[in-house]
Every structure is written in C-alpha cells, then in structure tokens.
Amino acid sequence: MSFASYLAGQLRQPKGFFGRLTVRILNRQNAGQNQATLDALDLRPDDWVLEVGFGGGDLIARMAPVVSRGSGSITGADFSQDMVALCAKRFASLVREDRLELHVASGDALPFEDESFTKACCVNTIYFWPDAAVQLAELQRVLRAGGRLVASFSPPATIERLPATKHGFTLYEPEEARRLYESVGFAGVEVIRGGGRRGEFVCVVGTKPG
Numbered sequence: 479m480s481f482a483s484y485l486a487g488q489l490r491q492p493k494g495f496f497g498r499l500t501v502r503i504l505n506r507q508n509a510g511q512n513q514a515t516l517d518a519l520d521l522r523p524d525d526w527v528l529e530v531g532f533g534g535g536d537l538i539a540r541m542a543p544v545v546s547r548g549s550g551s552i553t554g555a556d557f558s559q560d561m562v563a564l565c566a567k568r569f570a571s572l573v574r575e576d577r578l579e580l581h582v583a584s585g586d587a588l589p590f591e592d593e594s595f596t597k598a599c600c601v602n603t604i605y606f607w608p609d610a611a612v613q614l615a616e617l618q619r620v621l622r623a624g625g626r627l628v629a630s631f632s633p634p635a636t637i638e639r640l641p642a643t644k645h646g647f648t649l650y651e652p653e654e655a656r657r658l659y660e661s662v663g664f665a666g667v668e669v670i671r672g673g674g675r676r677g678e679f680v681c682v683v684g685t686k687p688g
C-alpha cells in the first residue's frame with residue numbers, strides 16, 4: 479500500500495495513533511474553513527445543531543460557546559469510533575452538561591428522529607460519501623422545516639493536488655453540489671467561497687422548505 483492510499487484511508491475514517499495525529503493537523507489546517515462554516519450556519523444560542531464527520535472536533539469547539547449562551551445543543555455523528563472517543567474525552571465537560579451528544583453513526587443512516595435539528599453541517603466529509611444524494615436526503619430528513627444545512631469542502635482545482643485524493647475520493651464542483659442539494663429538495667441554495675494560503679473551499683448552504 480502506498481503512503482497516499484494509507485493517508486486517504488485515515489482521512490476517510492481516522493483510526494489509532496496516526497488517525498489522532500492526522501486530525502490534530504486537520505484541526506489546525508481547517509480552522510479557517512471551520513470558522514467560515516460556523517459563520518454560514520448563522521448559529522444561534524437556541525439552535526440544535528448536528529455535525530456529521532466531526533473528526534478532531536475543531537468545529538465543535540467553535541460552536542460550543544454559542545449554544546452554551548442559550549438552550550441549544552450540539553450532536554455529532556462520526557463513523558470512526560476513535561474520533562468519538564477522542565472528542566468524548568476532549569469535550570467531557572460539554573457532554574456532562576448535556577450540551578453535546580456524540581454518536582458512532584454513518585451519515586446515510588442517522589440514528590435520529592425526523593426533524594430533530596434546526597441546523598446541520600459537515601466539513602470535508604462529502605468526498606467519502608458513496609452516494610451524496612442519499613446522505614443529503616438523510617440530513618434533510620433530520621432537519622426541521624426552515625432548518626439550514628452547510629456542507630463545506632474544497633473544489634477539485636484545490637484538492638486534487640493532494641495525492642491522497644486519487645484513492646477513493648469523489649470530488650465535486652460547487653455547482654454539482656448545488657444541483658445535488660436542489661435534487662433532494664433544499665431551497666435557496668447558495669455557494670459561499672472562501673480560501674487562503676492552502677487554496678479554495680466553499681460552503682454550500684441550503685434550507686429545508688417549510
């Protein structure tokens with residue numbers, strides 16, 4: 479196995495020591511993208527927000543001060559047991575205060591009732607979804623009417639420079655993501671562009687119709 483394919487596997491589902499190291503690096507590298515996602519969510523103190531694929535938890539750390547000001551809460555779903563264990567330890571006080579719930583779960587079969595959340599988000603996970611329309615429909619199912627979804631990712635021109643993306647990643651142009659959102663019924667879909675030294679990312683924002 480080449481290093482690029484090993485790294486691709488760790489990015490898809492981080493495990494063990496190398497997985498923990500990888501997400502520590504991602505937490506730093508993706509800080510600007512996570513902040514842009516938080517801004518696009520327009521998170522309010524009373525929101526019930528779901529993040530799918532939270533990895534090392536940088537976005538959880540950014541959302542926590544907002545929901546802690548009101549009656550809101552954060553729920554995370556990640557199919558890596560090691561990421562759930564890592565974030566359960568990192569955010570033990572939020573879990574104790576019932577501000578944060580963490581679940582080992584796959585984005586295409588979320589263990590939540592319909593209309594459980596007012597906001598939902600995912601950052602750098604869309605590349606690993608076997609069927610993006612199924613995952614988006616599942617996110618739509620668990621959102622309330624009027625709820626907002628933000629999916630953030632890097633477009634091909636930025637991310638295909640990384641050798642790991644040749645190993646099982648599916649890359650999306652922002653307009654393809656917009657069409658996918660619309661195909662599952664999200665309304666008012668908007669593409670917000672951002673970036674920095676490491677290249678471009680987008681936040682695709684859509685609303686579940688009321």
Ligand SMILES: C[S@@+](CC[C@H](N)C(=O)[O-])C[C@H]1O[C@@H](n2cnc3c(N)ncnc32)[C@H](O)[C@@H]1O
Pocket residue numbers: 489490491492504505508530531532533534535555556557558561583584585586600601602603606607
């Ligand atoms: C590349 S990491 C991104 C972590 C973090 N969001 C970031 O941008 O730094 C992808 C994360 O999504 C999770 N993941 C990938 N596909 C998933 C799926 N289908 N369901 C749930 N979690 C998934 C992985 O376990 C991993 O923690």
